[in-house]
Structures are given as structure tokens and as C-alpha cells.
Amino acid sequence: MAEARTASAPKKTRRPRGSISADDIVAAAFEVAEKVTLAKLSMPMLARHLDVGVTSIYWYFRRKEELLDAMTQRASDEYHFVTPFVEGADWKSSLRNHFHKMRETFRAHPVLVELILLRARAVSPAALAATGEKFEAMVQTMAEAGFDQDDALTVYMSLSEHSSGAAIGQYLRTVQRDAEGVDAPTDIVSTPVAQRLAEAGRSTHGIEDAVFEYTLEAILDRAESLIRTGAKSGR
Amino acid sequence: MAEARTASAPKKTRRPRGSISADDIVAAAFEVAEKVTLAKLSMPMLARHLDVGVTSIYWYFRRKEELLDAMTQRASDEYHFVTPFVEGADWKSSLRNHFHKMRETFRAHPVLVELILLRARAVSPAALAATGEKFEAMVQTMAEAGFDQDDALTVYMSLSEHSSGAAIGQYLRTVQRDAEGVDAPTDIVSTPVAQRLAEAGRSTHGIEDAVFEYTLEAILDRAESLIRTGAKSGR
């Protein structure tokens, strides 16, 4: 029972010279990561997906970390490409639209959350520059509305942290649900409010969305008061 | 060179019957996790720390996941114990104090962030109940100030998400800095604002604190407006 080659794959053939490239590997890595989550992406798994020897990958990336860096790079480029800062009717709707777009993007592409938000790695200069550019554009919009730079920085970071936090929270809850599968505990908890909290924690949208909007509007409203009074952002 | 037993440890002695308990293992696991981060905690490492055979641990915890569940349980209990909801002068300062305390606790104990906030696992009924109790207490405080239950839920979750997000962000930046070590890139970026952003991203406190406060106050201020108008939180 050991002699029959498993159906389709003849296997024993050696790959020609330029049959894989760094780009191919990164692309395949994204395919795998999107299917099984980044945490479960392994070099052997990736090699099987590419139909290459595991060690071949190591000619292009000397460490798995380097591959992940390349993925993060590409993810970052894509992210910044699909979420440019576009000027709206006024500073408020410009910011609101921007961070809505950010939220949508991260919700639609969990792998971007894994690479850009959760991966504890050095931000590339390119990514930093892209962030800087966005910020410059926002500052200009806000300056025209009467913000000073310190306030603009605080408001921008507040919105940014809020959206990142929401994206991470959403991602973790999704992974959690998927891991639990069908056997979700359905927690019968004593108090009615705890029950509602449980529902809220589980509901994919609904309360989650309302809370995101609530905080977003809170930040924007407070920003508005900074113009009127001209006060500094500090306590 | 293979015959001399390495100094202090005689090794070959077998452990007596009740020499380790589930509690010992969990306690040791915390010690290791606090030293090398939870992600790097391994069963062999833990066994060495306890001076036990690796497989002995498996008599108490059949899977590593079970051990992590036990850790999460203990972490959750401790967390809820040190961050009870205490009534302050008014609803606003009560909430403010509570989420300040939450932030401090997570900042002081990264392992709590790893277990409670980042670990994608089922929340235990006990933890949910504790959360529920806190929420009940807050709702009561807020109800006395004129909030209805829906608004109170939204405000509570908004504050909760904000504080969780901030704790996670802070944690990730710390891990990042530690991983980079001395060879931090010091990113020389083009635009001055990008530079300030880089500084902000790196500064342990400073801007980070200001942004946390800014969002917190924004949420609380907006909450205040909900009482006055009596408006529902939804759109």
C-alpha cells in the first residue's frame, strides 16, 4: 500500500530555476493566513500550499519573521491605499468618514488587523510616512476650522486609538466565536443585565456598532468644543 | 565530562506523592509568564521551573489550554477583586475613577492583559457575573442621575472598550519596545509631524496619557448630555 502515488501529484519532479519568487511566497502566505489565521500559518503548511520544499522558502526569507515583515509591509501599503484621507464637506464629516472607512477595512480584512494592529513589530518608515501624510492632510483640514496643532494631534490620536481598539476587539471576538464553534456555552447568568452584556458581547453587530458610533461622536463633539474655546487639549 | 552531576541538583530522585498541586502549577505558570511573557511560556520551561517531569503537569491539566484557562480564571478573580466599583461624589467621578483604576491595573500587570483582554477564549460564567455586578452598581448610580438603562449600557461599554483598547495598545507597544531592544530604528522621517507621531508612539507616558484622558472625558461629557436631553443613545 505504499507504492501508489496519491492520484494527481507526481511529486518527485524537481522545481525549475525561477519557479518561485519572493512575491509568490508572500502572496501564498496571505492566502494561507486568510484561511487559517496568521497565528496558524506555518512554514511547512506554506510550502505545501506552494508545492515546494520547505527549505526553498528559506532562500528568499532567512527567518519566518522576515516573511511576516514582508507581509506587514504589503498589508500596510494596501491599507493606506484603500484608506486615503479625503476631504469632505467639513472637518467633522471628513474625520467621521475616514474612521468609518478604517473600521470597515479592518472588519473586512482580519489579516490586516493581525499584521498591522496586533503584530508587535517595528513600523516601517514607509508606513510611518504614510500615516504622517494622512495626519498632515487632517491637520490642514482642522487648522482651517480653527484647531491648533496640539489639539489636532490629540484628536487624531484619540480617533485612531478608538478605531484601532474597536477593530482589535471585534477581531478577538470573531476569533473567539470561531474557536468555540457550535458548542458556545450560552451562559445562563443570574442577573438580567449580565445576560444583556453577554448578548452584547456575542452580537456581531448591533450594540457593538452603537458603541463605536457613540464614542466616535463623543470624540468629535469634544473636538468641536476645542475650537470654540480655543483651549489646549491637556487636562 | 558526562559523569559529574551539575553542582547543586542531585536530580535522579523521584518526587514524593503530593509534592505538586494544581495551585502550585498555576502559581509557577504566573511566575514564568510574568518573566518571559505568556506567549513564550512552554510546558517544558514550566516543568523545569517546578523541577518536575514535563508529563507530571499533564496529570493536573490534560491540555495546555486547560492550564491557561485556570490562569485566566485566577487572573479574572484577582482583577475583579482589585477593581470593585466604588461610589464616588457623583456618577461622573465614580465612572472616571473606576476606569482610571482599570487602566492602572492593566498597566501594572501585563499578564492580566494577556489573559483577560487578549486571550481569545470563553469568558467564564463567574467572570461574566462579576462584570454584571459591576455594571449593576454603575447602572444604579447612573439611574439616580437620570440615565435610562439603554444609555447606561452604551456609556458603560464605551468606557469599557476605550479602557480595554488603551490597555491593549499600551501592552503591544511595551512588548514591541522590549523586542526591539537597544537597536531601535530611531526613524528619521521626512515631515515634522510624522516625527512627532513617532515620538508619540514611542513615549511611554506623555501623549499616551493625554489621549486616554481626552477620550475618557469625551465619553463622560457626551454621557452628561444624555441626561439633560433624555435622548436615547441609538441613532
Added chain:
DNA sequence: ACCTGAACACCGTTCAAGT
């Protein structure tokens, strides 16, 4: 220059003992 298998250290987990 590019692809590959053998080999190693490390991890999670099982099993068949030992006491």
C-alpha cells in the same frame, strides 16, 4: 543562482510503565 532532503533543537501530547 536556485532548489532540496537530512538533521537538530524545541514544543505539545500520549502511552505504558513505575511507585
Added chain:
DNA sequence: ACCTGAACACCGTTCAAGT
């Protein structure tokens, strides 16, 4: 009832080849 080493599958990575 509790502790243990041998053994296995899987992972990241290195090395010494092959073409």
C-alpha cells in the same frame, strides 16, 4: 493516586549537498 521517561507529530532553522 500520583510521578516519570520514551516516543510521536509538528515546527523553525541549518547545512551540505544537488542542479
